[in-house]
Amino acid sequence: MPQDATNPDGTDAGNLSPDALKELLLEMGGPDQDLPSERQLSSDLNVPRSRLRRVLAELRAKGDLPPAQVGRKSHRRDNSHIDDLVSVANPTDVIELRMILEPQFARLAAIRASGNEIKRIQRHAESRKGEDYGAADLAFHRELAGASRNPLAQELYDLLRQVGTDSRVRLARTGPPCPKRRAERDKEHQQIGQAVADRDPDRAEALMRAHLVNVRRVIENRMQTFTAADPAEMTRQ
Structure with a gap:
């Protein structure tokens, strides 16, 4: 996993607060674009997949992000x-x-x-x-x-x-x-x-x-x- 992954403003994505991580994911997965896979997100953002899954699940439950795509392992x-x-x-x-x-x-x-x-x-x-x-x-x-x-x-x-x-x-x-x-x-x-x-x-x-x-x-x-x-x-x- 890369150790220098950063969010768009240049800060370390792995050190983001839960709210900041949510904002970043919402920005990446807006209505006109699709999020990468969990594995890719975890690597790009330097965030453990367990933490990433919790945040994604919360955003999807609220309807702020689309459901996980068909064909991925979870489906x-x-x-x-x-x-x-x-x-x-x-x-x-x-x-x-x-x-x-x-x-x-x-x-x-x-x-x-x-x-x-x-x-x-x-x-x-x-x-x-x-x-x-x-x-x-x-x-x-x-x-x-x-x-x-x-x-x-x-x-x-x-x-x-x-x-x-x-x-x-x-x-x-x-x-x-x-x-x-x-x-x-x-x-x-x-x-x-x-x-x-x-x-x-x-x-x-x-x-x-x-x-x-x-x-x-x-x-x-x-x-x-x-x-x-x-x-x-x-x-x-």
């Missing part, structure tokens, strides 16, 4: 458990459960989200140029789940998406994402984000439900195309 699940779920699930199972859960996540976010969470939700509502189609969608919905302030919400969402994106469940695309549908999706996301910003839980819930109805329609159309092309591939589902 990896037992593959045998995922295998069990994948063996009995199909794409319609995943979207069906999302339709039960996510409108309520949006409703709670409209009531509970912090100002920083709202900024992140709105930032992720529009996919950026060159951004992967699925990654943009995941970022938006995950921010909403986190903004519900229910710690189980994001865990359930992550689990659902992990099952839904597994190659054994996910339907292979027959071509690149449709630009028209991408634009429609972004518009739907933006409307949901605005409802959350307006603190309108009824509208946020209704818009999320309507959005997922459209997602389900896309999935059903792709399933029909997939089945017509090779019915044998759908027998296990």
Whole structure:
């Protein structure tokens, strides 16, 4: 671990008070940028990871920082458990459960989200140029789940998406994402984000439900195309 790590004003980051460390992390992880990994932060700031985790957990619980990113060690699940779920699930199972859960996540976010969470939700509502189609969608919905302030919400969402994106469940695309549908999706996301910003839980819930109805329609159309092309591939589902 470097012994000369400093914060932006040149002082030793390792000697910062808890409040000063919080301010530094908030500055580094503002609405328009993502924090590095815990390991990188610990090294760059010369702060023990145990101390860093406590401060990060407090800031995330208050909604001042985004949740830890999917795919990092803290979010990896037992593959045998995922295998069990994948063996009995199909794409319609995943979207069906999302339709039960996510409108309520949006409703709670409209009531509970912090100002920083709202900024992140709105930032992720529009996919950026060159951004992967699925990654943009995941970022938006995950921010909403986190903004519900229910710690189980994001865990359930992550689990659902992990099952839904597994190659054994996910339907292979027959071509690149449709630009028209991408634009429609972004518009739907933006409307949901605005409802959350307006603190309108009824509208946020209704818009999320309507959005997922459209997602389900896309999935059903792709399933029909997939089945017509090779019915044998759908027998296990």
